[in-house]
Amino acid sequence: xxxxxxxMLEGDALDVAPKLLGFRLRTGRRQTxxxxxxxxxxxxxxxxxxxxxxxxxxxxxxACMFERPGTLYVYRSYGxxxxxxxxxxxxxxxxxxxxxxxxxxxxTDLMRARRGRDDHLCDGPGKLCxxxxxxxxxDGIDLLAGRRVQLLPGRLExxxxxxxxxxxxxxxxxxxxWVLLT
DNA sequence: ACGAGGATGCTCT
DNA sequence: GAGCATCCTCGTC
Numbered sequence: 001x002x003x004x005x006x007x008m009l010e011g012d013a014l015d016v017a018p019k020l021l022g023f024r025l026r027t028g029r030r031q032t033x034x035x036x037x038x039x040x041x042x043x044x045x046x047x048x049x050x051x052x053x054x055x056x057x058x059x060x061x062x063a064c065m066f067e068r069p070g071t072l073y074v075y076r077s078y079g080x081x082x083x084x085x086x087x088x089x090x091x092x093x094x095x096x097x098x099x100x101x102x103x104x105x106x107x108t109d110l111m112r113a114r115r116g117r118d119d120h121l122c123d124g125p126g127k128l129c130x131x132x133x134x135x136x137x138x139d140g141i142d143l144l145a146g147r148r149v150q151l152l153p154g155r156l157e158x159x160x161x162x163x164x165x166x167x168x169x170x171x172x173x174x175x176x177x178w179v180l181l182t
Numbered sequence: 183a184c185g186a187g188g189a190t191g192c193t194c195t
Numbered sequence: 196g197a198g199c200a201t202c203c204t205c206g207t208c
Contacts, residue, residue, distance in 0.1 A: 042200070051200070061193060078201050079191030085200090098200060126201050167200055 005144055005153065009069035013043040013088045013095040014176065020086065020097060021180040022156035024105060027132040027149050034110050034132050036102030036122050037156050042165045043176040044085070046094035050170035054094025064140040065094040072149055074129070074139040081126025084134050086143060086151060100125050100166075100177070103156075158182040 009016055018041075026035040044052040046065075053062040053075065064073040064087065071087040073096045085096035102122040104111055111121045111131035122128035129135070134149060143151040158180040165177045 044200070053200080056194095059194075075200080076192060078189085078199065080189075081201050083200065100200085120202095124201070165200070169199080 003144065005151070006068075006070050009086065009088050010090055011088065013045055013097055016088045017041045017043040017097050017176070018160055018178045020099075021158075021160060021178060022154050024152040024154040025084070025099060025102060025128075025132065025149070026106075026152060027134060028107070028110075032107075032110065034107030035105045036128065036132065037105050037154055038099055038102050039156070039158075039180040039182070040099075040101035041178050042098040042100055043088075043178075044096050044098060046089075049174075051165065051168040051172075051174075052094070052096075054096070058094065062094065065096045066092055067140065068142075070142055070144040070151070072134075072138055072141050072143050074134060074136055076136060077126060082129040082135050083125040084129050084132075084138075084149075098125060099128060101179075102128050104131075156180060156182070 020038050020041050023038050024035050046054040054065045068091045069088050073085040073087055077083045085098050087096045089095035112118050115121050115131055122131045138149050141147045161179050162175045163177045164175050
């Protein structure tokens with residue numbers, strides 16, 4: 001059985017990425033629940049994208065990128081931070097969309113406590129994971145199955161802009177970053 | 183507001 | 196051993 005959301009995520013990362021702006025990412029339940037509205041994403045494709053972790057095929061780290069669409073791919077960045085991605089494309093295709101930034105929607109106090117500060121709670125991929133308490137333990141879970149981390153439909157007013165991806169050394173020319181300006 | 187530089191440890195060659 | 200899909204602090208403006 002594949003709902004509407006799963007079908008949407010089954011599309012190519014380049015088509016799905018802008019559609020995810022405004023969607024919600026939620027972790028935890030009740031008192032330990034926190035939720036953000038997605039405002040910045042980057043698409044990473046597979047074999048044809050030298051900047052993607054999936055470029056060059058499946059490895060231990062990127063294995064979850066090849067799972068079914070809607071899977072959560074979490075990796076460690078610079079040995080310090082966690083970064084969260086939403087897997088897209090058909091099962092077996094190595095694609096994912098990096099969630100670069102969000103806007104707090106619920107559980108803001110919890111995010112402040114986790115971040116150890118009152119501002120800049122989730123305006124970066126590593127910060128967003130810290131605010132939502134997403135770690136390598138969550139790698140591979142299904143975001144559409146009501147587990148500890150969930151992707152939920154949502155809307156947010158704003159203007160969508162496109163720019164090259166940040167922090168990469170290869171395929172810099174591809175404008176595969178989408179930001180929702182409000 | 184913005185830019186430079188260092189910390190940090192995992193992944194793959 | 197090289198290379199990171201980053202963040203923080205501190206210096207300038």
